Amino acid sequence: MTPVIEVEGLRKVYGAGDTAVHALRGLDLTVQRGEYIAIMGASGSGKSTLLNILGCLDVPSAGTYRLDGIDTSDFAEQQLSLLRNRKIGFVFQSFNLVPRTTALANVELPLVYAGVRRAERKARALAALELVGLTDRSTHRPNELSGGQQQRVAIARALVTSPAIVLADEPTGNLDTDSSREVLGIFDRLNASGRTVVLITHEDDVAAHATRTVRVVDGRVAGVLV
Structure with missing residues (x-):
């Protein structure tokens, strides 16, 4: 079976000359379909850069990244955007919800960008909210929800396109x-149902939920714990 993520010799350099910052230095990583991976590392280790590249939010300076068997090396921004919308669900630490719209409308957003019709958008968004236990909050705006509820809306938004992989950047931060505990329980259930989950965390108790922990040091994989 083709791995959902294949990274070979990944490098990322910001700037040039004496001020160049080498965020990734030839990193290799393979994630099989259905795995639950935690990526850990100190601040500046390159883990957030790695996640942004995995999420097609950034591009490497060198190396190869294949997502669900698709080589993204020569993709333009528009192609990356389409791939991201079809294959990836992204959960951010800061929720990134649109303040003045309802939970339902926030969850529908990726489907709006994908050109899905209104009736189907609503049905799929409600189904995603049901997965995270928030159908009774569908008409609430973010400022009417607790932090945990806002993150659950963000997870529903990540799931609404049925992505091949869910990426989460410090989702409990x-x-x-x-x-x-509620949010990690959702990730546990997603993985138990066959979904691939990759999350960044600096907390050992969060990483303990994963089936494999990858430690990143100075832009390289320094160790793997199973």
């Missing part, structure tokens, strides 16, 4: 203990 802004949450209290109870909300973190």
Whole structure:
């Protein structure tokens, strides 16, 4: 079976000359379909850069990245955007919800960009909210929701396109203990149902939910714990 993520010799350099920052230095990583991976590393280790490239939000300076068997090396921004919308669900630490719209409308957004018709958008968005236990909050705006509820809306938005992979950047970083437990429970259930999950975290108890932990040091994979 083709891995959902294949990274070979990935390099990322910001700037040039004496001020160049080498964020990734020939990193290799393979993630099989249905895995649950935690990526850990100190600040500046390159883990966020790696996740942004995996999410097609950034491009490498060198190396190869194949997403679900598709080589993204020569993709233009528009092609990356289409691939991102079809294959990837992204969950951010800061939720990134649109403030003045309802939970339902926030979840529908990726489908709007994909040109899905209104009736189908609503049905799929409600189904995604049901997966995270928030159908009763569908008409609430973000400022009417707790932090944990906002993150659950963000997860529903990530799932609404039925992506091959869910990427999460410190998804519990802004949450209290109870909300973190709820959100991690959702990721656990997603993975148990066959979804591929890759998350960044600096917390050992969060990484313990994953089936494999990848440690990144100075832009390279320094170790893997199973």
